[in-house]
Amino acid sequence: MTNFNVNRCSRIISVIVLLLSLCVNAALANAITPAKKPVPKDCVPLGDWVVPGLGKTSQQKIIARAVKASVVLLGETHVNADHHRWQLQTLVALHAVRPNMVIGFEMFPRRVQAALDKWIAGELGEKEFLRAAEWDRVWNTDANLYLPLFHFARMNRIPMVALNIETKLRHQVAEKGFYGVPLEEREGVTRPAEPSQAYMDFLLPIYKQHDRKDKKTGEITQDDPDFRRFIGGQQLWDRAMAQILQQAATESTDPEKPLVVGVMGAGHVLHGFGVTHQLHDLGIQNVIALLPWDSSKSCKQLVKGVADAVFGVLPHVSESFRPQFQRLGIRYEMGRGGAVVLQVEKNSIAETSEFMASDVILEMAGVPIRATEDVINVVKRQAPGTWLPIKIKRDGIEMLVIAKFPALNL
Structure with missing residues (x-):
């Protein structure tokens, strides 16, 4: 072989080695380079905290503010697994800073409080606890969505309190008005604070969606007696939960009052119309409302005052939490x-x-x-x-x- 051919082959081999080296390096770079955070396409990107009306913030700032409150409300859509994961994450962060805590749950009526106490004391297993709390009868939502919250409370000996009342009482008040129900049947609930005009404006379109119409005029107004009774039933629900939260926040004998966290449907939290409004009437002014925000939700709804802060989550129900029954x-x-x-x-x-x-x-x-x-x-x-x-x-x-x-x- 001539020197020319040898040199030519050497150059070709060098080029091939160089190309292979570049390919390997590119592959390694792609393999070890951390993926960049997705470019935000929504008003509340996944995994980010946003203060409505102000913009993006950090979890550290939200937690630092929340732990100074008397009551923190964590909203949810009951069947969304990511909402409950977010609640657990937030509870852990709050507890790390302020471990003296009480957690109230909308999911339990007051009459099953003894079951919650026994669960925290370690006297009941999962099945026994859910049976004693009448879970399938009262809430009828997959318990696997909530069990991580319940286990977190028991593991850290955090008292759990039942916030709800019997549905029968809500129905009676919606039908007869607050004073139409005998005092001994009101479960200790006091008269709710009057609704704000903004709350009335918010609920009326929802009420109209159910094809309710005035028999004479064909149109529903805020003065309609049925609508006022509907409002009364909603307010009773909010008042009942607010009372238990207020008692937990003020009646503790511990010199250092506990941080009280309420876990409930987002409808009781939005805009401060529900439980927050009733807490203010009961003398609890320092209330922080936090909500999960589905990435598919309209940005038009992200207005100032809808909550103190929102956290971006996925909108779907996780396959891993399909109900075990129909x-x-x-x-x-x-x-x-x-x-x-x-x-x-x-x-x-x-x-x-x-x-x-x-x-x-x-x-x-x-x-x-x-x-x-x-x-x-x-x-x-x-x-x-x-x-x-x-x-x-x-x-x-x-x-x-x-x-x-x-x-x-x-």
């Missing part, structure tokens, strides 16, 4: 000859079946609905991929609704 997706209470629908969950079987608030469920699969457990038991027995005929009464007219339960994806 769910229709309603909140209800017994009355008017059946189960009265109070709320229809978004993206639920009930919503797909076009259930509406105020519908009265009379029968399910031909079984008369006479008790709270009747609805739960019928739905739990429903096989995936089947249809459930449900007789309801809407505006005085009986009709049949078909709830279609999806087949399992194996």
